[in-house]
Amino acid sequence: MxxxxxxxxxxxxxxxxxxxxxxxxxxxxxxxxxxxxxxxxxxxxxxxxxxxxxxxxxxxxxxxxxxxxxxxxxxxxxxxxxxxxxxxxxxxxxxxxxxxxxxxxxxxxxxxxxxxxxxxxxxxxxxxxxxxxxxxxxxxxxLSPLPAKIPQASPQxxxxxxxxxxxxxxxxxxxxxxxxxxxxxxxxxxxxxxxxxxxxxxxxxxxxxxxxxxxxxxxxxxxxxxxxxxxxxxFTKPIPSVSLLERDLEVSHWGGNLATEERYWLENHAAALREQFSRLEYQKEGYSTTAQSSALKEVRRPLAPGAGNPYFTDAIGNISTSRFRPGDVVAKRDASWELKPRFPVYGGWKYAFKIGWDADLSAYIRRIASGSDHFVLKVPFLEGLKLDEGLQYKRAVVRVILPEGARDINFATAVPLANDEITIHKTFMDTLGRPTLQLTAVNIVDEWRDKDLIVTYTYPWTAGYRKPLTIAAAMISVFITVWIVGSLDVSIGRKTK
The missing domain is CATH 2.60.40.1730 (tricorn interacting facor f3 domain)
Structure with missing residues (x-):
């Protein structure tokens, strides 16, 4: 497609x-x-x-x-x-x-x-x-740092x-x-x-x-x-690069929810440290108004005003300092994630984490016509982290997970793509699986974060009852099985009259 x-x-x-x-x-x-x-x-x-x-x-x-x-x-x-x-x-x-x-x-x-x-x-x-x-x-x-290794407090x-x-x-x-x-x-x-x-x-x-x-x-x-x-x-600033971004957007008509999860593999391509990292020297930089550093000290992820139920996890647990600032839909104030790694990310160091949140689906989806089974989903292709020095993505994989039973899937985006395909994503209580639009972009930068992804698809009203009927059928099957098992006579001795 x-x-x-x-x-x-x-x-x-x-x-x-x-x-x-x-x-x-x-x-x-x-x-x-x-x-x-x-x-x-x-x-x-x-x-x-x-x-x-x-x-x-x-x-x-x-x-x-x-x-x-x-x-x-x-x-x-x-x-x-x-x-x-x-x-x-x-x-x-x-x-x-x-x-x-x-x-x-x-x-x-x-x-x-x-x-x-x-x-x-x-x-x-x-x-x-x-x-x-x-x-x-x-x-x-x-861009190549020269020299490739520098003292912790030296310009780059x-x-x-x-x-x-x-x-x-x-x-x-x-x-x-x-x-x-x-x-x-x-x-x-x-x-x-x-x-x-x-x-x-x-x-x-x-x-x-x-x-x-x-x-x-x-x-x-x-x-x-x-x-x-x-x-x-x-250029005494970090050179952040995301080797891989996996961005999943899961659409739920039944719950009226758009669940988003992003997984980042981040690396700083700045000059490496000549000596070992000094926490004392790092703390001294915090009291200087003119000190600059090529270390990535914190990252910020803006979110839409209606974002809720946030979560954050490091690749090795939850050792970073994270703060979620809720937005205001009425005042149109964006929410944001503020993440501060336990150690500043210097040149050659890596930082992997994932974040997720929920949003009201009605803010992103519309029916093409009243009573129609055709829907239009409009979401940002790449929101991503917001850094003053810019951010480059070597590879970004965006997956739009549609409800089970969705069909006639088409999309449009201004972002140049390396690959696009439709796969099946199976999760709890699915029968056929959820159709998933998977888009891959390479060598993109944060300047593409404002580009939209438009997805159109058909979702019959009958497909909305697939999961409730599946659950009901499963529970009835359990009750029937229990009743049959309970009515069986498994005793060894002869029955007395």
């Missing part, structure tokens, strides 16, 4: 246009594959945001069709050792950002190839015509390697790259000579203006041009 836009009667319920970047592969191309030279990048501007714990790149490019035929395919290159870390790739028309995004498909090349490609499918672009693309994506696990520095020239499979007429750092403390960076152009004199890049560095503009460059650079900047 594929994600798709819901039918017209549901449009008032869907506040977004469904777009999906697929990571599916097609035929294997040779390692020496070169995209047809039918495009020219007339102008490219790349902005790399390093203010969070993961880089976020945005490329605005004006592409011109220089062939004699209309073109619909544009290839976006990535280094072979980086392609597995690309996440959340979105491609849109810069002049019409509200329009549905263009599809992006990962092209499968021979494993020996040092360059991999995403193939973008565009609307037909006539010869000598142009199109302005807005390309955004994140790169997970690409990260390195990021890239090319001063924007990677492209086509010739580029003009380009520039901007890097935004969290502060002006950037002790090391690579300089690049910039030749003079008609608009700018000869200079030495980067051009530094506060926390923003600019490389370029550069004169025309051929396809595949590259100039490796590395920047090293201060």
């Amino acid at each position: 594929r994600a798709h836009a819901l039918f017209l009667s549901l449009l008032p319920l869907v506040p977004f246009v469904t777009s999906r970047s697929t990571a599916s592969t097609s035929d294997i191309l040779p390692a020496n594959f070169q995209p047809p030279q039918v495009w020219v990048n007339a102008n490219q501007v790349r902005t790399i945001n390093l203010e969070k714990s993961y880089p976020r790149e945005a490329i605005n490019t004006v592409i011109e069709n220089v062939s004699d035929d209309p073109q619909t395919e544009y290839y976006l290159p990535f280094a072979g050792d980086v392609i597995a870390n690309v996440g959340g790739l979105q491609v849109k028309d810069k002049k019409d950002p509200l329009k549905e995004g263009f599809s992006a498909e990962l092209v499968e090349l021979d494993s020996e190839s040092s360059t991999q490609y995403y193939r973008l499918t565009l609307p037909p672009v006539a010869p000598k015509s142009s199109l302005t693309l807005s390309i955004t994506y994140t790169l997970l696990s690409t 520095h990260l390195t990021y390697s890239l090319s001063a020239y924007i990677p492209s499979a086509y010739p580029t007429t003009k380009q520039r790259t901007r890097l935004r750092f969290p502060s002006t403390r950037v002790p090391d960076f690579t300089t690049v000579p910039r030749p003079a152009t008609a608009d700018t004199p000869e200079a030495l890049d980067p051009d530094r203006q506060g926390p923003t560095f600019t490389y370029g503009p550069y004169p025309p460059l051929p396809a595949g041009a590259a100039h490796p650079i590395t920047v090293r900047y201060e």
